[in-house]
Amino acid sequence: MDNLVILGIDTRPQVNSALKLKYNVYSSAYYTTIDFPKNVLEKHILNEEADTSCGLFEENYSAKKLLINVRDYLDSADNIILTSGISGDDFTGEFKKYKSKIIGNKSTEHVSDKYRFYNKISNKFLCPMTFLISDVDELGEILKEYDDVSFIVKPNKGSGGYDTIHLNYDAYIKDNQIKNSIENILLSQDEILVQEFISGVNISSSVLASSTDAKTIMNTRLLTLDDIGFKGDYRYCGNIMPLDIKSIQQFTRFNIPHDEIGIKNLNEDMNMLSEEIIKESKLIGSNGVDLILSGEENNEGNILNNDIYLIEVNPRFQGTYECVEKVLSINLLEEHIKACNGELIEELNPNAHAIKEILYAQSKIKQGNLNIDGLYDISHENTIIEKDQPLVTIIKECGNVKKGLKEIKSLKDKINSNIYPIDN
The missing domain is CATH 3.30.1490.20 (ATP-grasp fold, A domain)
Incomplete structure (x- = not known):
C-alpha cells in the first residue's frame, strides 16, 4: 500500500476517507480529538490535558510546526494531501523537495493573495x-x-x-x-x-477540477456567526446543503422571491461561474468558491436581486467536506485524487440535506463528556477551552431542513449541560 501523509489544522475527515482507500496513513494536525481514527500514526501541535487550558489557536498554530512535526514521515511518503491551514507555498527550505509529492495544487499564491487575485479577475467577474x-x-x-x-x-x-x-x-x-x-x-x-460590503446571502460552490476541465459537485448556503445571531462576527461556522429554497430561506432577513425554477437558474449560474473561475485560476482537485447573492432594501422590504458577487477562492478542501460526502454518498478524497489525475466524477444527485454548525465557546469553560452521537471534533474530557475558541462541531444529515435544525437545537442543549463556565 502507498504511504499517504495528510497535513492540516484538522485532518480527521480526510484521514477517515483515506483509510477507506487502503492507504498507510500518516497525519500531522493542530488538533487530535477523541473521535480521531485509532491506529493511525499521527503527530499534533495541541496537547490536550485535563484541567489545562488549550490556549489560543491563533497564537499557537503555524504551518511550519506541522511540517516540522511530520518531518520523519515525509521521506517515506508516496504522496501528500493538504487540508486547511497549509499550502504548497509553505514547502520551503528543507521541505521544498517534498512539494512534488502533493496531490493537488502545488502553488496557490495567485489566489490566496486576495488582492492579487482581485486585480486579475475583477474585469471579468462581478466583484466588490x-x-x-x-x-x-x-x-x-x-x-x-x-x-x-x-x-x-x-x-x-x-x-x-x-x-x-x-x-x-x-x-x-x-x-x-x-x-x-x-x-x-x-x-x-x-x-x-x-x-x-455586499449585503445578501453567503453561498459557496464545491468544485472538482482536472487540468483541462472543472465540475461543480455541490452548491451550499454558507453560514457565519453573524448569520446565526452573533452580530458583527463573520467567522465561518457551518453550512446547509444542497442549495435550494429550504436552505436559502434559513437565517436571512431577505424575502426570497425564488420559486423552484428560480433556484434552478441560480444553481446553474453558480455552476457556470465557479467552474469558469477555477479553470481561469488553473486549479486542480477539490476547490471552493465563495460568493454572495446580493440583496437590497426598497419600498417592499429586503429582497434578493440575483447579482452574484465573487468573493474569494479556497484552493483546498472546504469545511463542507463531510457534508458533501454524506449528501452525495461519495469518498471526496478519492474523487479529489481522480480529478488531479484527469478523471472527473459523473453526474451526481443529492440524496438528503446536511447541516453543519461549529460551536465556539462563549466564555472560558471546562468541557465535560461530549461523546454524543452527531458531535465531531470533540476535545478530551475536562480540558479547558478559552472564550471564542472552537468547542465542537455538529453535523446532521436530514430529509427536512427545519427538522434538522430542531435536532441541532436539541444537541446544543445537551452540549450546554456538559460544559462548565470558569471564572477568570
Whole structure:
C-alpha cells in the first residue's frame, strides 16, 4: 500500500476517507480529538490535558510546526494531501523537495493573495470594490472618499472570517476601538484588505477540477456567526446543503422571491461561474468558491436581486467536506485524487440535506463528556477551552431542513449541560 501523509489544522475527515482507500496513513494536525481514527500514526501541535487550558489557536498554530512535526514521515511518503491551514507555498527550505509529492495544487499564491487575485479577475467577474492598505491613514482616506459605502476589513491572506471588521466612515471617526483593532491586525498582517460590503446571502460552490476541465459537485448556503445571531462576527461556522429554497430561506432577513425554477437558474449560474473561475485560476482537485447573492432594501422590504458577487477562492478542501460526502454518498478524497489525475466524477444527485454548525465557546469553560452521537471534533474530557475558541462541531444529515435544525437545537442543549463556565 502507498504511504499517504495528510497535513492540516484538522485532518480527521480526510484521514477517515483515506483509510477507506487502503492507504498507510500518516497525519500531522493542530488538533487530535477523541473521535480521531485509532491506529493511525499521527503527530499534533495541541496537547490536550485535563484541567489545562488549550490556549489560543491563533497564537499557537503555524504551518511550519506541522511540517516540522511530520518531518520523519515525509521521506517515506508516496504522496501528500493538504487540508486547511497549509499550502504548497509553505514547502520551503528543507521541505521544498517534498512539494512534488502533493496531490493537488502545488502553488496557490495567485489566489490566496486576495488582492492579487482581485486585480486579475475583477474585469471579468462581478466583484466588490477592493483596496489593499498598510496603515490606518490609508483606510481613513478610502472611507472618506466613499462615505456612503460600508466596507469589510480583513486579512489579505487566510482568514475564515477571523479578524474581520464591518465599518463605514461614520463608525471609523467616532469609534476609537475600531481604529485600535485595525492597527492591531496590521501589526501581524502588514497589509490588509478593504472590501466593499455586499449585503445578501453567503453561498459557496464545491468544485472538482482536472487540468483541462472543472465540475461543480455541490452548491451550499454558507453560514457565519453573524448569520446565526452573533452580530458583527463573520467567522465561518457551518453550512446547509444542497442549495435550494429550504436552505436559502434559513437565517436571512431577505424575502426570497425564488420559486423552484428560480433556484434552478441560480444553481446553474453558480455552476457556470465557479467552474469558469477555477479553470481561469488553473486549479486542480477539490476547490471552493465563495460568493454572495446580493440583496437590497426598497419600498417592499429586503429582497434578493440575483447579482452574484465573487468573493474569494479556497484552493483546498472546504469545511463542507463531510457534508458533501454524506449528501452525495461519495469518498471526496478519492474523487479529489481522480480529478488531479484527469478523471472527473459523473453526474451526481443529492440524496438528503446536511447541516453543519461549529460551536465556539462563549466564555472560558471546562468541557465535560461530549461523546454524543452527531458531535465531531470533540476535545478530551475536562480540558479547558478559552472564550471564542472552537468547542465542537455538529453535523446532521436530514430529509427536512427545519427538522434538522430542531435536532441541532436539541444537541446544543445537551452540549450546554456538559460544559462548565470558569471564572477568570
